């Protein structure tokens with residue numbers, strides 16, 4: 186999980202500055218373009234970094250849905266984690282470690298640690314936080330698990346993060362295969 190530290194650090198700075206997820210691409214010098222889903226496939230977003238700069242592509246279908254924040258955060262996470270080439274991201278491609286890491290990172294970017302601490306204090310519920318952050322509950326659970334895994338270094342916490350990732354993947358799969366994206 187230590188490879189996620191750069192994303193955690195970036196998330197901390199952005200959340201401290203009250204930046205919204207929509208602001209994150211410009212913070213890392215990435216340009217956002219809207220894809221017309223010409224293929225009609227299940228690609229939700231893409232990210233690439235080349236000599237001409239970093240680009241994030243978002244499928245036009247996700248705008249105005251609960252997929253928008255998670256997918257945008259996922260693409261930002263790819264760029265923060267590095268790696269070469271173009272990442273094409275769909276609900277059915279969550280199998281490689283780079284996709285898993287990008288979803289772990291997306292959860293930290295979309296849901297701040299500050300908000301998660303309010304669950305412990307009893308001043309917000311996970312559902313409240315999901316609504317505040319415009320993400321499904323499964324992403325709040327994933328964020329909680331990833332922060333725990335990074336903070337306490339316990340094997341059981343890392344396992345819990347992977348369980349939360351599986352539940353997130355299930356939600357993503359259902360959402361993207363529904364007749365209308367939620």
Ligand SMILES: [Zn+2]
Pocket residue numbers: 259263272273274275283284287
């Ligand atoms: Zn991806």
